[in-house]
Amino acid sequence: MIKMNTSIKEREEEITDEFSLFDTWEEKYEYIIDLGKKLEPLDEKYKIPENIIKGCQSTVWLTSEFRDGRVFYKADSDAVIVKGLISMLIKVLSDNTPDEILNAKLDFINEIGMMTHLAQTRSNGLLSMIKQIEHYALAYKSISAV
Amino acid sequence: METLTTIAPTFDVTEIRKSFPVLEREVNNQLLVYLDNAATSQKPQVVIDALNYYYTNYNANIHRGIHTLAEEATAAYEATRKTVQQFINARFSEEIIFTRGATEGINLVAYTWGRKNIYPGDEIIISTMEHHSNIVPWQILCEEKKAVLKVIPINDEGELLMDEYKKLLSEKTKLVAIAHASNALGTINPVKEIIEEAHKACAVVLVDGAQSTVHLDIDVQKMDCDFFAFSGHKVYGPTGAGALYGKKKILEEMPVFMGGGEMIKEVTFEKTTYNGQPYKYEAGTPNIADTIALKVALDFVTELGKNIIRNHENDLLKYATEKMSEVDGLRIIGTAKNKVSLISFVIKNTHPQDIGVLLDNQGIAVRTGHHCTEPLMKRFGIPGTVRASFALYNTKEEVDRLISALKKAIKMLA
Numbered sequence: 001m002i003k004m005n006t007s008i009k010e011r012e013e014e015i016t017d018e019f020s021l022f023d024t025w026e027e028k029y030e031y032i033i034d035l036g037k038k039l040e041p042l043d044e045k046y047k048i049p050e051n052i053i054k055g056c057q058s059t060v061w062l063t064s065e066f067r068d069g070r071v072f073y074k075a076d077s078d079a080v081i082v083k084g085l086i087s088m089l090i091k092v093l094s095d096n097t098p099d100e101i102l103n104a105k106l107d108f109i110n111e112i113g114m115m116t117h118l119a120q121t122r123s124n125g126l127l128s129m130i131k132q133i134e135h136y137a138l139a140y141k142s143i144s145a146v
Numbered sequence: 147m148e149t150l151t152t153i154a155p156t157f158d159v160t161e162i163r164k165s166f167p168v169l170e171r172e173v174n175n176q177l178l179v180y181l182d183n184a185a186t187s188q189k190p191q192v193v194i195d196a197l198n199y200y201y202t203n204y205n206a207n208i209h210r211g212i213h214t215l216a217e218e219a220t221a222a223y224e225a226t227r228k229t230v231q232q233f234i235n236a237r238f239s240e241e242i243i244f245t246r247g248a249t250e251g252i253n254l255v256a257y258t259w260g261r262k263n264i265y266p267g268d269e270i271i272i273s274t275m276e277h278h279s280n281i282v283p284w285q286i287l288c289e290e291k292k293a294v295l296k297v298i299p300i301n302d303e304g305e306l307l308m309d310e311y312k313k314l315l316s317e318k319t320k321l322v323a324i325a326h327a328s329n330a331l332g333t334i335n336p337v338k339e340i341i342e343e344a345h346k347a348c349a350v351v352l353v354d355g356a357q358s359t360v361h362l363d364i365d366v367q368k369m370d371c372d373f374f375a376f377s378g379h380k381v382y383g384p385t386g387a388g389a390l391y392g393k394k395k396i397l398e399e400m401p402v403f404m405g406g407g408e409m410i411k412e413v414t415f416e417k418t419t420y421n422g423q424p425y426k427y428e429a430g431t432p433n434i435a436d437t438i439a440l441k442v443a444l445d446f447v448t449e450l451g452k453n454i455i456r457n458h459e460n461d462l463l464k465y466a467t468e469k470m471s472e473v474d475g476l477r478i479i480g481t482a483k484n485k486v487s488l489i490s491f492v493i494k495n496t497h498p499q500d501i502g503v504l505l506d507n508q509g510i511a512v513r514t515g516h517h518c519t520e521p522l523m524k525r526f527g528i529p530g531t532v533r534a535s536f537a538l539y540n541t542k543e544e545v546d547r548l549i550s551a552l553k554k555a556i557k558m559l560a
Contacts, residue, residue, distance in 0.1 A: 025507050030558055057499045057515045057530065078529065079497035080559060
């Protein structure tokens with residue numbers, strides 16, 4: 001669906017375009033649930049306490065790798081809607097340089113009407129997830145700067 | 147001669163709903179169904195008006211002022227103390243200490259009574275179904291005093307194992323801190339029996355009334371508890387106004403909590419003497435407006451009649467329990483014989499949070515998660531539940547909407 005070697009902005013646009021076809025909240029959520037179900041399950045060896053993102057009502061594991069100057073993310077959750085949201089984030093942000101990730105505006109979240117999931121009160125941790133994704137990018141950036 | 151006919155008091159839920167303006171709002175293009183009452187209840191217009199009236203007519207700092215506004219505010223504030231006294235049937239109004247809510251009340255006891263009376267090796271008994279607010283303050287105290295926290299186990303229905311409780315009691319037991327009703331399961335605990343047994347062991351008992359005060363008749367004298375804490379915002383009152391009841395004799399001997407204005411009798415740089423109770427526990431300018439409005443909320447409940455409200459809520463509980471039992475894959479967590487009107491449940495192969503999100507999209511407000519009872523969730527081997535909790539303004543039609551929205555959510559997640 002989403003081709004790699006495209007910019008973050010282009011990948012965001014692809015998601016926004018996809019969502020523009022949906023008329024109802026049901027269609028949107030069915031799509032997200034489907035993404036969640038299709039997200040490649042995280043290897044059990046990564047499901048360790050250190051990889052759990054704090055502040056989520058559901059359990060979210062996030063891990064990353066740094067190869068050839070690019071960051072690759074993998075994640076999983078025990079709640080499927082969160083998993084669908086993670087899936088989108090990973091598709092947009094994975095396989096980019098730390099700078100590209102740190103500069104991403106992620107406007108698509110608002111554009112597809114998922115902004116409520118960024119609210120602290122929902123405690124579903126999309127915000128914590130994005131922060132953790134950025135932390136990894138920042139860490140790799142400082143490593144590669146040495 | 148005129149014939150006297152007794153008319154059974156009726157409960158007109160349609161009429162009552164008109165008192166709660168928020169119930170008219172739409173969420174996600176649908177009329178709100180508010181089923182998160184165990185977290186906080188909605189407020190009737192009279193309570194909102196009382197807050198507004200206070201700030202527009204007689205806002206003043208209480209007790210010390212000599213002017214008219216201060217006198218009016220003081221009178222209204224102290225009138226709430228009297229109302230709370232009657233609401234929970236305390237013997238004296240000075241047994242009522244205003245707090246922000248149940249959590250502050252429990253902490254007040256832990257930091258004052260607890261620090262004075264708990265010694266190394268002493269034991270404090272709580273139960274598996276306690277809210278974190280009735281666990282953490284005692285853990286902190288136990289850690290500081292090298293005391294031991296003991297936990298009453300429960301059965302699969304979510305009821306206390308009373309025989310196990312009795313075995314835990316000993317001469318080492320100094321305090322029993324117990325929920326009157328469980329926020330996560332709905333279980334009503336046999337507090338009278340718990341207190342009787344504790345008193346035989348010369349232990350003091352604190353009852354966490356956060357979940358019971360809105361539903362049950364509270365009589366602290368009959369119950370014979372030593373402390374009783376509750377939050378006003380769960381009884382249709384404003385947030386940030388609650389009360390702690392303590393037996394007069396115990397309060398007199400308890401050390402002060404916070405230092406500041408109001409709680410003193412005389413201050414010199416050498417020594418300060420303290421005010422009597424309840425004021426010695428109410429340092430600083432209190433939450434005047436919300437406390438004043440709390441009286442209106444309690445009067446609102448009393449005027450409707452707790453009995454009549456309870457009948458309505460129990461009807462809803464029974465109806466919702468039956469309807470939910472028909473939903474495929476749904477398991478109710480907490481099936482005690484005596485319950486307040488809330489239902490916690492899980493759906494097979496589904497995370498509670500997913501259900502919560504999909505219900506919200508259909509205008510239905512429920513709570514999902516561990517409900518600040520992580521040890522309890524662990525006992526049931528689940529990460530959390532979905533909780534629908536009912537108040538006096540909820541209807542069977544709303545239960546129907548919950549059920550159909552739930553079925554839709556389950557279908558979407560399948």
